[in-house]
Amino acid sequence: MFKIPFLDLPPLRSAAGTVRLPGSKSISNRVLLLAGLSEGRTVVHDLLASDDTAVMLDALRALGCGVDVQAGGPVVIDGIGATVKVAAAKLFLGNAGTAMRPLTAALAVLAATQGGSFEVSGVPRMHERPIGDLVDALRGLGCAIDDLGKPGYPPLRLHGPSKLRLSEAVRVRGDVSSQFLTALLLALPLVAEQDVRIEVIGELISKPYVEITLALLARFGIQVRREGWQAFVIPAGSRYRSPGEVFVEGDASSASYFVALGAIAATGTPIRIEGVGSESLQGDVRFAEAAIAMGAAVTTGPNWLEVKRGQWPLRGITLDCNHIPDAAMTLAVMALYADSPSTLTNIASWRVKETDRIVAMATELRKLGATVEEGPDWLRVEPLKAWRAASIHTYDDHRVAMCFSLAAFNGLVTEAAVPVRILEPYCVAKTFPDYFETLFGVVTARSEEVPVLTVDGPTASGKGTLAHELAESLGYHVLDSGALYRATGLAAERAGVSFDDGAALGRVAAGLKLRFTDYRVWLGDEDVTDALRWESTGQLASRVATVPEVREALRQLQLDFRRPPGLVADGRDMGTAIFPGAPLKVFLTASSLTRADRRHKQLMAKGISANIESLRDDLEARDARDKTRPTSPLTPAQDARLLDNSEQTIEQSRDLVLSWWAERSPFKPMA
Numbered sequence: 001m002f003k004i005p006f007l008d009l010p011p012l013r014s015a016a017g018t019v020r021l022p023g024s025k026s027i028s029n030r031v032l033l034l035a036g037l038s039e040g041r042t043v044v045h046d047l048l049a050s051d052d053t054a055v056m057l058d059a060l061r062a063l064g065c066g067v068d069v070q071a072g073g074p075v076v077i078d079g080i081g082a083t084v085k086v087a088a089a090k091l092f093l094g095n096a097g098t099a100m101r102p103l104t105a106a107l108a109v110l111a112a113t114q115g116g117s118f119e120v121s122g123v124p125r126m127h128e129r130p131i132g133d134l135v136d137a138l139r140g141l142g143c144a145i146d147d148l149g150k151p152g153y154p155p156l157r158l159h160g161p162s163k164l165r166l167s168e169a170v171r172v173r174g175d176v177s178s179q180f181l182t183a184l185l186l187a188l189p190l191v192a193e194q195d196v197r198i199e200v201i202g203e204l205i206s207k208p209y210v211e212i213t214l215a216l217l218a219r220f221g222i223q224v225r226r227e228g229w230q231a232f233v234i235p236a237g238s239r240y241r242s243p244g245e246v247f248v249e250g251d252a253s254s255a256s257y258f259v260a261l262g263a264i265a266a267t268g269t270p271i272r273i274e275g276v277g278s279e280s281l282q283g284d285v286r287f288a289e290a291a292i293a294m295g296a297a298v299t300t301g302p303n304w305l306e307v308k309r310g311q312w313p314l315r316g317i318t319l320d321c322n323h324i325p326d327a328a329m330t331l332a333v334m335a336l337y338a339d340s341p342s343t344l345t346n347i348a349s350w351r352v353k354e355t356d357r358i359v360a361m362a363t364e365l366r367k368l369g370a371t372v373e374e375g376p377d378w379l380r381v382e383p384l385k386a387w388r389a390a391s392i393h394t395y396d397d398h399r400v401a402m403c404f405s406l407a408a409f410n411g412l413v414t415e416a417a418v419p420v421r422i423l424e425p426y427c428v429a430k431t432f433p434d435y436f437e438t439l440f441g442v443v444t445a446r447s448e449e450v451p452v453l454t455v456d457g458p459t460a461s462g463k464g465t466l467a468h469e470l471a472e473s474l475g476y477h478v479l480d481s482g483a484l485y486r487a488t489g490l491a492a493e494r495a496g497v498s499f500d501d502g503a504a505l506g507r508v509a510a511g512l513k514l515r516f517t518d519y520r521v522w523l524g525d526e527d528v529t530d531a532l533r534w535e536s537t538g539q540l541a542s543r544v545a546t547v548p549e550v551r552e553a554l555r556q557l558q559l560d561f562r563r564p565p566g567l568v569a570d571g572r573d574m575g576t577a578i579f580p581g582a583p584l585k586v587f588l589t590a591s592s593l594t595r596a597d598r599r600h601k602q603l604m605a606k607g608i609s610a611n612i613e614s615l616r617d618d619l620e621a622r623d624a625r626d627k628t629r630p631t632s633p634l635t636p637a638q639d640a641r642l643l644d645n646s647e648q649t650i651e652q653s654r655d656l657v658l659s660w661w662a663e664r665s666p667f668k669p670m671a
């Protein structure tokens with residue numbers, strides 16, 4: 001996940017490849033609650049790991065359920081059955097509607113029948129998201145609920161015992177959120193000694209989510225009888241029975257970004273999306289129909305979708321989006337690439353979600369230059385030709401962040417392609433923590449449009465540390481070019497390649513599977529960080545570095561590191577030879593005394609004794625050699641900015657370079 005204040009997306013040009021979706025949020029949180037309320041054990045495979053499921057897991061733990069989250073494996077839940085195990089708890093439910101609404105109902109009826117006191121709260125926005133219709137329905141049933149803040153909104157206290165009037169129908173409004181009906185459907189089996197009837201007042205919205213609820217209730221042994229969308233009856237004697245094992249399908253709302261991606265940018269090979277398909281439980285798979293109406297070419301299997309560009313530009317559409325409220329946001333960004341305006345209707349619920357999504361979408365689309373009209377429950381977006389580089393506010397709304405990433409393809413409809421800045425990109429953690437990493441795995445950009453920041457300088461100047469700090473701040477990849485020579489030497493020796501065979505060494509260099517992450521270097525699946533620093537590896541490196549085939553192969557490899565969203569390249573000739581067009585080149589130096597002192601401390605930390613004076617002499621001799629060597633002498637690029645960090649902390653150097661980077665950015669400073 002990108003835990004940084006902003007993420008700049010360079011102009012993106014094409015997409016191809018396979019995406020494996022994270023688990024469905026709606027299914028994950030329902031399954032967790034149902035498993036928690038069942039007796040016995042449920043093994044949940046492919047559960048979504050995100051903020052919304054984390055708060056549900058925490059709540060289950062606090063209520064006395066057994067929760068075993070196995071790294072990379074299933075999540076095992078030991079349920080409490082319909083029995084209150086912990087009589088008082090305070091549950092923080094973040095901004096997860098799928099936790100807040102169902103837990104409110106379940107704890108209200110459990111407290112009523114068995115006693116207890118439970119408080120539910122969330123982030124400030126959750127305290128602005130309505131829950132009054134559900135509270136009214138529960139109070140009508142006889143539950144005791146205190147408003148701890150503004151009436152009609154969380155936080156709430158649910159307490160008991162109190163007498164439930166189960167012989168009367170429980171009446172609930174369905175036109176603000178379907179989650180209120182879902183919450184009652186999930187809670188009332190806990191107290192159904194007799195048939196319990198739920199009646200829906202007003203037109204129910206977001207109906208497919210109630211279908212998910214009914215299907216999962218059936219999996220846990222509850223057969224709800226229904227009269228269309230008007231009334232639902234939980235049969236007397238209903239009791240949760242764990243199916244033992246549940247597989248969570250991929251998230252269909254998360255799929256929408258990749259369906260759109262295919263429609264916009266997959267001109268050759270399709271984007272293959274694994275985890276949802278024609279047999280999905282989730283209504284949001286019908287987003288594919290909307291995408292087809294806009295021109296996408298979609299093929300489906302039971303558990304996958306493949307999407308390519310069909311008609312281009314896309315076709316504008318007018319669509320009632322009530323059945324796909326979440327995925328419909330993606331259509332608003334696709335509309336920028338259409339041949340005529342698009343109108344999304346019946347989306348009033350957008351106003352009470354993670355943010356007022358009608359306002360958010362209209363505001364941010366306009367920042368890109370789009371003409372947008374908005375009404376109480378609709379949005380009209382015109383195609384965009386003259387795009388502006390915009391900083392997109394995300395309002396702590398994962399879907400705003402994800403759907404605006406698609407704006408980075410503007411270069412497909414305009415000559416003057418612009419980058420897109422996504423503010424607070426980490427808000428995707430609500431449902432898709434690795435969204436941007438997944439996106440970068442299937443998109444390509446023109447190399448020259450991917451930003452590169454070079455950091456060159458002499459040995460022990462701290463350029464490796466600075467490069468990592470910069471890369472971390474910007475969410476960019478990092479290239480430690482020195483490590484490439486060392487890794488080539490290491491790999492060649494391990495493969496038993498003769499150091500006299502230039503062609504073979506070149507092949508080793510060309511085939512290196514090297515990655516730099518979190519200050520570690522990986523060769524294939526092996527962490528070679530320490531091995532690269534061995535003295536013996538250094539000697540191998542200096543031997544391969546003189547081989548022309550190796551230099552050529554590594555040149556290509558270094559260029560290949562220039563991938564979205566951007567690159568910080570550290571070395572000796574990054575700004576002069578490898579990336580001469582880089583928009584910012586830093587030449588980092590420090591006095592020989594400072595560098596000798598740093599090296600001394602490093603060696604001491606490793607328990608190796610050394611003498612500062614002789615270290616300094618060595619460094620000065622090496623500087624002289626580096627500057628005068630015939631191939632790639634160490635000199636600053638003409639347009640490099642010089643930075644002597646002798647008197648600076650690493651944070652100071654980092655912030656200074658970031659301020660230089662900001663000067664050349666097309667984005668205005670953050671407000």
Ligand SMILES: O=C(O)C1=C[C@@H](OP(=O)(O)O)[C@@H](O)[C@H](O)C1
Binds near residue numbers: 098177182205206326
């Ligand atoms: O029940 C669910 O899992 C959901 C229902 C929908 O909410 P509304 O019914 O409030 O539209 C949807 O927007 C939300 O993301 C998940």
Ligand SMILES: C=C(OP(=O)(O)O)C(=O)O
Binds near residue numbers: 096098326431
């Ligand atoms: C509306 C959403 O979430 P919630 O489950 O919190 O309602 C959403 O994920 O788009």
